[in-house]
Structures are given as structure tokens and as C-alpha cells.
Amino acid sequence: MLLSLRARLLAALALLAGCQPNSPATTGAATAADAAPADTIIAPSPADGITAAGLAGHIKVLAADEFQGRKPFTPGEEKTTAYLAAEFKKLGLKPGPDGSYFQAVPLVEITGTPSPTLQITGQGQPLRFNYRTDFVAFTEQEKPRVALTNSPLVFAGYGVVAPEYGWDDYAGLDVKGKTVVVLINDPGNAGPDTTRFQGRAMTYYGRWGYKYEEAARHGAAGVLIVHDTKPASYPWSVVQSSYSGAKLRPQTADHGASKCAVEGWVTLDAAKKLFTAAGQDYQKLYTAANQPGFRGVPLGLNGSVSVTNKLRSRTSKNVVGVLPGASRPDEYLIYSAHWDHLGIGAPINGDSIHNGAVDNASGVAGVLAIAKGFAEAKQKPARSIVFLAVTGEEQGLLGSAYYAAHPLFPLPKTVANINIDGLGTFGPMRDLTITGYGQSDLDDYARAEAQTQGRYVQPDQHAEQGHFYRSDHFSFAKVGVPALYAKGEFDSRARGKAFAETQFKDYEAQRYHQPADEYNPRWDLRGAEQDARLLFHIGQKIAGETTFPQWKAGSEFRAVRERSLTKK
Incomplete structure (x- = not known):
């Protein structure tokens, strides 16, 4: 696959700085990583509206104590969904097909x-x-x-x-x-x-x-x-x-x-x-x-x-904002992230609010940043871009499963899903870890974009933990929509793999689903910015094409997609 002009410029800059550009493999088995590139310089952030400061601002709001841990059916849900709808509207995104920024999700508590x-x-x-x-x-x-x-x-x-x-x-x-x-x-x-x-x-x-x-x-x-x-x-x-x-x-x-x-x-x-x-x-x-x-x-x-x-039977909400496509508005790319967390629970070390800053205020912030990138881009996408913040992920992928069963936009016309759940907080990364690596053509889009950032692609390093089944991309995969869940996770550009692994294990043991998952102003969100920009560019590529990404041969999701596409 030919590198873009931006990739060639980055490679030239890397050589001028005395570094070798990376040359990861263009193909690979689902259990083999691309070769790790030599270190490259980090290019200045382009003026695309995606910034670490912008991500931090959204995370700080959504993970604040007054949002009460963002549990559905609580005042925290009302604050969260109102905030997201207001942000979508501020960016000029259109509501869903029924004229609302909300999709009702009937649940029983x-x-x-x-x-x-x-x-x-x-x-x-x-x-x-x-x-x-x-x-x-x-x-x-x-x-x-x-x-x-x-x-x-x-x-x-x-x-x-x-x-x-x-x-x-x-x-x-x-x-x-x-x-x-x-x-x-x-x-x-x-x-x-x-x-x-x-x-x-x-x-x-x-x-x-x-x-x-x-x-x-x-x-x-x-x-x-x-x-x-x-x-x-x-x-x-x-x-x-x-x-x-x-x-x-x-x-x-x-x-x-x-x-x-x-x-x-x-x-x-x-x-x-x-x-x-x-x-x-x-x-x-x-x-x-x-x-x-x-x-x-x-x-x-x-x-x-x-x-x-x-x-108690009540209705929760998915929040949706749409950027209509310029020439093929009836084809859709969906960015998703879950807005919910665990709410208020038993105190741990004196704190009872599960703020969910990483899980998943950071992912929602990523979706908002990407939405801003699309909204401010001079060239509008040919396909429509749907930004979907879903409820009930922590309760079993409830909001995304409901959307998959009751889609606002036809699934055969939905070209792909890009899901964001838990962006990094300790700086730029050299890896792009794909959960579910080897499943679909979206790996190839991710690899090409990772190259432009001097990064390499690898499979999930803890596939035994079943992360592919633990976030909202799985709801889309089950109904046949190719889904990508990728982020920098296991190779810190500044401190290496051992440091990243330590950070991963520390988060799992000390903060995951605990009140300690709080916003920290000392976080280095340049890696989160890097990931959001990468996913933004993948979306731009897909939105400008006429073809559909496909599941790889042997994927358990290929058959349901093929049946779906025959109904287009």
C-alpha cells in the first residue's frame, strides 16, 4: 500500500533528525506483530481540532464528582446525556432520523x-x-x-x-x-x-x-x-x-x-x-x-x-449526532464510545464515586475530539459520519446491543464501526494494539495510518482477557458490521514496553472499576491525542471510498455480514 504524502514527509523529517523510518510488514498473521520501528520524531500536531488539552477538558467534566459516576437511571445520566447532546449540537452535528439527539433504550433496573x-x-x-x-x-x-x-x-x-x-x-x-x-x-x-x-x-x-x-x-x-x-x-x-x-x-x-x-x-x-x-x-x-x-x-x-x-422499568439513552455525507449520505461510518460507568457504590478508601475517568470518559472525549475534527475539516466526508455515545456498557453492552437490534441507520449501509474505550494517559506510544487483530480489513487501514505516525501494529498482548468481547464494538461485529478497536497500549515511546506493561497492570489492579479511576491533571494525554487523530484519519479514508471493508476469510462474523449485504 502506497504511503500518503503526509507519511513521506514524516519519513523525510525522521531521516533529517537522524532516525530511521519504520517499515512494518504490510501483512501478518493474527498472532504476529509488525516489526517495531526505530524511534522517530513526533511531528507537531496539525490544526485539526484534536488536542490533548481538548481531551482533558471533556474528561475533567465527565469524570467530575457532580456527574456521580454516570450510572444510567441517575442524575448522572441526565447530566451526561445533556452535556453530550449540547456538544454535538455545538459542533453542528444533526440529530438522529427522528429529529432527536437521543435514542431511547428501554431497560429494567x-x-x-x-x-x-x-x-x-x-x-x-x-x-x-x-x-x-x-x-x-x-x-x-x-x-x-x-x-x-x-x-x-x-x-x-x-x-x-x-x-x-x-x-x-x-x-x-x-x-x-x-x-x-x-x-x-x-x-x-x-x-x-x-x-x-x-x-x-x-x-x-x-x-x-x-x-x-x-x-x-x-x-x-x-x-x-x-x-x-x-x-x-x-x-x-x-x-x-x-x-x-x-x-x-x-x-x-x-x-x-x-x-x-x-x-x-x-x-x-x-x-x-x-x-x-x-x-x-x-x-x-x-x-x-x-x-x-x-x-x-x-x-x-x-x-x-x-x-x-x-x-424499576425505565428508559435510558444513547446519544447520537450525525454529520451528513456530501455525496453518499445513505452510507454510514459509526464512531462509538460508552458514556456510562458504575455510579456510586460502597466506599473504598473513603471514596464511593466511581468516576470512570479512563473508563470511559476518555473514550467519549475521543469521540467528541474526532467529531470536532470532521466538523472543522475543509473537505466534508462523502459518507455520513455517526457519533454514538451508548449507555449500559458496564452492565453488559446494553446500549450498543440495543442499537444493533434497533439501528437508527440500516446495518447493510453501515460500512464500519470504530470504537473507543479507554485512551492512554502516559504519553505517546510506538505500538497500535488492535483487539481482534486479523478479523477484518480494518487492520490494514490501521496499519497504513500507524506508519504515518512512526508506529507499528500488533495484536492484543493480553488476548486471554477477552477484551474483544468486553466493549461495544462486539455488538456491531455480532450483526456483521466490521469493527475496529485499536489504541496505543503496550510500548511507550519515551519509556518502553516494560513501563507500559507496568502501567497496564497497575491500572487493572488499582483503578479499573474502582473509585480511584479519577481525572489526574498530571496525565500526559499526547498519546490519547495521537490515537484520536489516527482513528480520525482512518475514518476520513473510509468515508471517502466507494468500497466496503470486509471481514477476513475465516472470521466468525463474515457470514452474517454477507447475508446482511444481500439485503441492501
Whole structure:
């Protein structure tokens, strides 16, 4: 692919400065990174309206205490959505097709109060696990109270049924009306066999949402996931904060009746005690569960727990602004970011507001910065650009899933989605990490643009954590729209890879989904600016073309896209 004039100028400047321009590979397997370039100078920021200061301004507002952690159905939602609509209007963006900057998203809020203990009986001395310390429990059923009473416990391995991998943890196992206990992640994650599932890279089968759905499909009354920090990719404190208090669910015709009565998690320590009480060795069963042909094991124990609910059906909001295309306004490129976070929770170190500065005030700031870039550009895009700030991501991608099911603009005419979730805060980066690398042609757009910034492209360095399934691009991918989720993450230009990895791990352990995720005026947002500009230029390229980016051969999303395009 030929480099743009801007890329050639940057390369020449790099040579004048005594640096070698990068020469990453133009193609690569989904598990291989481009060659890291020699360091290059950072060109002055162009006057495109995208600045670190502008990003900081939006983050500071959205992550302020008065926005109360931006949880849907709270005053924080009203402040946030009003702010975003005002900013879209200020930029001259048009509202959605119904004349509103808002898309109504009907949800039900379930505030569940579990019983103080999960009681285990059946063999010897009964066990009592304490709420929050040892377990969390909740329900998606819209009932005043749900309960498991002496529900037989069954270990179902990873709780996975994957015909394409020849795997069925429920084979020959009767779990109707019972409670299944399952492991987090998937069978490919734990061992050295890289041919099992996708090796260390988590598949959708490893996600907690899938495990709850699969247990329900087999008629289970309850399902408990064993939390283990490494394969889960987050500590127990994240489970505590994410699954306590009010939870939002989509409004469904059956009011959640198709779901298990009780869903939840238990700590690894609690699980080991449970298996010991059942006369089983946890480690042996864990090892067995990772082998093909594993069959589930009734534990000979019964579990009892209840959840008392307060129900509230309300409507949340996605926020949408549109820059109509100059010549092909009926074709659409969507930039997305979720505006919501966790709201107010139990105090941690005296702070109860989950401000969500990185997650995801930074992503929303990125969308606003890119919108400003498009609005101020002299040449307007041929295709329409849709800027979409979605609700309920932290509750299970609810806003983007609703949009995908009820699109404001036809999906066959939606050429791509570019999603932003968590921009960097420690300066310019040499890498561009693509989550879901190898899935679509959008990798090639990203690689070409990364070259102009003296950067290289690589796959997600922690694919075992399943990030591809944890943000809103996944909702678009599931309905066939090629989606890009890319940012600088693992190679600091100034301090290198080890420093970036330390920053990544520190954020995951100390700030992710915790009140400590606050705006810090000492952040270096030049890397965030760099990423926003890169995604802006990718959008300009796509918006000026007549072709559609495609899924790569072998992508699980290719077939649904092909079916969609035949309906154009």
C-alpha cells in the first residue's frame, strides 16, 4: 500500500533528525506483530481540532464528582446525556432520523439483596459462605424474590458447548432444576496446547455472559462461576463492585423467565472448600476439566440462597449526532464510545464515586475530539459520519446491543464501526494494539495510518482477557458490521514496553472499576491525542471510498455480514 504524502514527509523529517523510518510488514498473521520501528520524531500536531488539552477538558467534566459516576437511571445520566447532546449540537452535528439527539433504550433496573449467606449442605458439616466476602448472587428474572432451596450442585467444567471445537461440558449431564458450578474462561486458556480453542486468547465461550446463557439453555435453576484472578483478568474486588447494588437488564417479553433464577460468583477459596466438602480434590477436577472428553460431576451437595428484588422499568439513552455525507449520505461510518460507568457504590478508601475517568470518559472525549475534527475539516466526508455515545456498557453492552437490534441507520449501509474505550494517559506510544487483530480489513487501514505516525501494529498482548468481547464494538461485529478497536497500549515511546506493561497492570489492579479511576491533571494525554487523530484519519479514508471493508476469510462474523449485504 502506497504511503500518503503526509507519511513521506514524516519519513523525510525522521531521516533529517537522524532516525530511521519504520517499515512494518504490510501483512501478518493474527498472532504476529509488525516489526517495531526505530524511534522517530513526533511531528507537531496539525490544526485539526484534536488536542490533548481538548481531551482533558471533556474528561475533567465527565469524570467530575457532580456527574456521580454516570450510572444510567441517575442524575448522572441526565447530566451526561445533556452535556453530550449540547456538544454535538455545538459542533453542528444533526440529530438522529427522528429529529432527536437521543435514542431511547428501554431497560429494567433490578436492585437485588441476596441472603447474608449461601448455605451448603449434604455431606458432613454444613458450610456457610458470606455475601460479598465469599460469593455474590443476583438475578435477571423480574420477580420480587427468587430462591434456590436445597438445589443440587453439579460441576460442569467450563460450562461450554462448542461443536466446532468438539467440546460439550454438558454431555450426559442432567442439570434441570439444579445449580451448576463452572470455571471462568475457556479450556484453551489454561494449558500449553495452542490448538485447543484459540489457545491463550479467550473466546466468547470464556465470558461470564455466555456461561449464564448456556446454563439456562440446559434448564439449570442456578449457576455459580468460580472466580480466579488470572483467568478472569480482574480481582475479586471488581466482581464485588460490578455485581452489587442495582443492575440494568434489557426489557424482554418474558421478563427474564428464560434466565436461571440465580446467577453468581464464588471465590476460588470458597470453591475449594466446597469441593473438599464434596469429597473432591479441586485441582484434580480442574485438571480433568481441561481435557477433551471431560464429563461433569454431581457434587452430592445442595445449595440454598435467595435474592430479594426491587424492580424499576425505565428508559435510558444513547446519544447520537450525525454529520451528513456530501455525496453518499445513505452510507454510514459509526464512531462509538460508552458514556456510562458504575455510579456510586460502597466506599473504598473513603471514596464511593466511581468516576470512570479512563473508563470511559476518555473514550467519549475521543469521540467528541474526532467529531470536532470532521466538523472543522475543509473537505466534508462523502459518507455520513455517526457519533454514538451508548449507555449500559458496564452492565453488559446494553446500549450498543440495543442499537444493533434497533439501528437508527440500516446495518447493510453501515460500512464500519470504530470504537473507543479507554485512551492512554502516559504519553505517546510506538505500538497500535488492535483487539481482534486479523478479523477484518480494518487492520490494514490501521496499519497504513500507524506508519504515518512512526508506529507499528500488533495484536492484543493480553488476548486471554477477552477484551474483544468486553466493549461495544462486539455488538456491531455480532450483526456483521466490521469493527475496529485499536489504541496505543503496550510500548511507550519515551519509556518502553516494560513501563507500559507496568502501567497496564497497575491500572487493572488499582483503578479499573474502582473509585480511584479519577481525572489526574498530571496525565500526559499526547498519546490519547495521537490515537484520536489516527482513528480520525482512518475514518476520513473510509468515508471517502466507494468500497466496503470486509471481514477476513475465516472470521466468525463474515457470514452474517454477507447475508446482511444481500439485503441492501
